[in-house]
Amino acid sequence: MRRNNPSTGCIRRANGGSSMDKTYGYDPLSYALIELFTSGAPDFAAAKELIRQGADVNAQGDDRSENLLSEILLGYWQSGIDSSKEECQDCDTDYEQCRSCKNHANPNVGISMTEIIQFFLDHGFDVTRNRGKYGAQCLSALALSSFDKEIIRATKMLLNAGAQNIPVEDGELEETPMTAIGAEGSYQDTSEGNHYLGNIYEAVYQIYVALEEGRSYLGIDSFEAAIDKKVLRVMAVGDHADSVFTSVDLPTSKHENCFYHNLYMIFDGGCLVCAKDASYWVDTAPIDKNLVDVSHFFSPIVGHTLRQVTFGHKSIRKGITVYGQPMTSFHFDNGIKLTFSINFGEVENEEYCSYFTYEA
Incomplete structure (x- = not known):
């Protein structure tokens, strides 16, 4: 599992360090939504204006294993990095140190992430699109998103909207949101020794267990x-x-x-x-x-x-x-x-x- 910027679609260029000549298969207005929401705290007024101009919240680029929202969610903890700053260009600190750094423009990444998900759902994002793969892609992206307890709430939001724990791609039957969360939780517990975060992922994993067993997952939360x-x-x-x-x-x-x-x-x-x-x-x-x-x-x-x-x-x-x-x-x-x-x-x-x- 790739750990820093796992997306093979859009390339993150926070806070204006990009050009619009490469949109990776997205139309320019829709790609502008990705850049807007991965460049610091979310600006919903600007996002509404892009949608008014024609940006499509259900757009998909060249990478068919991702969609516009999952591109934003994947690696969302990086949304406050300003790569135009010299001190950020060569920094190789982990997500915890990065988010607490004075140069990080979006310290509340988890809360911002759930606000973005709600914004997309309110503006027509369809988790059932492409035989449910849109929702599954977003759920899977949460495994490498904000690295905090907000992934629990984000998972419930998407499931409540109709997202499913199904394979993200055809032919990759084992690549489901549940396996992605399980793998990252195991990584945090064993390789990183981050037992706090490992238990956050465990709560998300138990949401999927409840879903598979036909039980309510709504009351499952962090320890x-x-x-x-x-x-x-x-x-x-x-x-x-x-x-x-x-x-x-x-x-x-x-x-x-x-x-x-x-x-x-x-x-x-x-x-x-x-x-x-x-x-x-x-x-x-x-x-x-x-x-x-x-x-x-x-x-x-x-x-x-x-x-x-x-x-x-x-x-x-x-x-x-x-x-x-x-x-x-x-x-x-x-x-x-x-x-x-x-x-x-x-x-x-x-x-x-x-x-x-x-x-x-």
Whole structure:
């Protein structure tokens, strides 16, 4: 997966550093929309004027795997880069450093991105065009768009408008929005060690899981939605509480409180899902699983309010392979820190599990 400017259609030239002699198959007015929306904070008045003059929000260029909106979304975090500035021309910082830089003209890229999506939908963008590929192309582009939690809202906006999780191109059946999100989430978690962002992508991935299973995805959100919520009880998938947790005592893996199925921290109006693979998201829909109450294992935090979530990382080397183990800590109002991790890399893949520890 190409990571910086994945688009093979339009070439990004932020804040006026371009000429209109190359429009990559788009008519000039429609291409002007791409340049307008990838050059700093969105100017909707100017966009309306371009549409009045004849710009087509449903235009497509030479690259048939993209459309006008997906071109804008793909790599949207770069929309505030002014390549005419000398300090920006040779900068190779990542998206987090770039967006916080004083030279970046669009620090709120996620919010701007969702505003642009709404603008397109309000002005006739058709996600069902080309047998639904327009919508799928936009959903897939979100995997490399704003790199923040707004991709959750953007995904729901497009799905609500009728976009589908279908192959982006004919003949590439595995290239769906769901696989794109899953791949990027795995990259952030393992290669980058960015467990915060990895969990944002996990929430998006769970939207697609719900979609495939015919469940509502509307209540799925970032783990951050559980902050300032009081944990009422903790439930687990299983037949009885005593079968949920176990210990692992192997030569290379010794842990207590291990579990192989998801846990659910129930709060008023929803739950924080603590998955068996050490990922976390919120869902407000009813849980359609066989659950048992395991609150007595979590007595230090039941009845208390989650205040903060922090992330750490451990690296486990086995031979020449290094395995990353996320360490996610939930901080409660009574001073208790509940930390989850996973023994991935210490045992065979099919045997790995999550475990938790407490710290006052």
